[in-house]
Amino acid sequence: MFTPENLVEAIKLFNDKIQENKNYLSELDTPIGDGDHGNNMARGLSAVMEATIEGSLFDEFKTIAMTLISKVGGASGPLYGTAMLEMAKASKETDDAETILRAGIAGIEKRGKATLGEKTMLDLWIPAVEAIKEGNLTSERLTTLTDETKDLVATKGRASYVGERSKGHIDPGAMSSNYFFQSLLEAGVLTHE
Ligand SMILES: Nc1ncnc2c1ncn2[C@@H]1O[C@H](COP(=O)(O)OP(=O)(O)O)[C@@H](O)[C@H]1O
Numbered sequence: 001m002f003t004p005e006n007l008v009e010a011i012k013l014f015n016d017k018i019q020e021n022k023n024y025l026s027e028l029d030t031p032i033g034d035g036d037h038g039n040n041m042a043r044g045l046s047a048v049m050e051a052t053i054e055g056s057l058f059d060e061f062k063t064i065a066m067t068l069i070s071k072v073g074g075a076s077g078p079l080y081g082t083a084m085l086e087m088a089k090a091s092k093e094t095d096d097a098e099t100i101l102r103a104g105i106a107g108i109e110k111r112g113k114a115t116l117g118e119k120t121m122l123d124l125w126i127p128a129v130e131a132i133k134e135g136n137l138t139s140e141r142l143t144t145l146t147d148e149t150k151d152l153v154a155t156k157g158r159a160s161y162v163g164e165r166s167k168g169h170i171d172p173g174a175m176s177s178n179y180f181f182q183s184l185l186e187a188g189v190l191t192h193e
């Protein structure tokens with residue numbers, strides 16, 4: 001379950017991973033995009049770290065959402081931002097991680113009009129949340145899911161411009177989403193009581 005404390009911890013861990021892997025994320029975005037995913041995410045998470053993340057789960061998610069939406073130029077800012085905004089709304093009703101993350105998926109789907117299998121961050125989010133439901137999300141599973149995006153052909157976002165040639169490359173947004181779910185694991189959000 002989410003608590004205001006473990007959300008702050010998770011977002012700090014997410015920021016650490018994004019800053020550490022900023023160049024790698026931009027490298028992944030080079031053959032199938034415009035090479036800015038690492039910079040976009042790093043700029044957004046730095047701004048989140050400068051903001052005051054406090055109050056209820058709703059307040060925290062909302063501050064994170066608004067910061068990402070306003071500070072990230074690329075497609076990923078509004079996508080992660082909308083996910084966090086929907087998670088804010090869901091957190092008014094429940095602290096259950098699976099339910100809140102499902103609201104995040106709905107936000108990404110609504111904003112990006114993509115579905116499973118289009119080589120986007122949803123190819124990480126959807127099966128990761130399925131695994132949470134089954135109580136078996138691990139970092140190994142996250143790695144497998146991220147690697148599996150290599151086989152997909154992009155039909156949404158900038159990577160769709162290279163079409164078939166997007167095959168063979170990990171989707172950068174799936175990789176950054178891997179770091180997000182890994183951070184939730186490490187912060188204890190997904191631990192069953
Ligand atoms: N329509 C969409 N729905 C879901 N995710 C998307 C969509 N378009 C792009 N993405 C995600 O955003 C990532 C690219 O983010 P980024 O490079 O920061 O933005 P941009 O594509 O504007 O340069 C992709 O790897 C993909 O995971």
Ligand SMILES: [Mg+2]
Nearest residue numbers: 033034036037
């Ligand atoms: Mg890009």
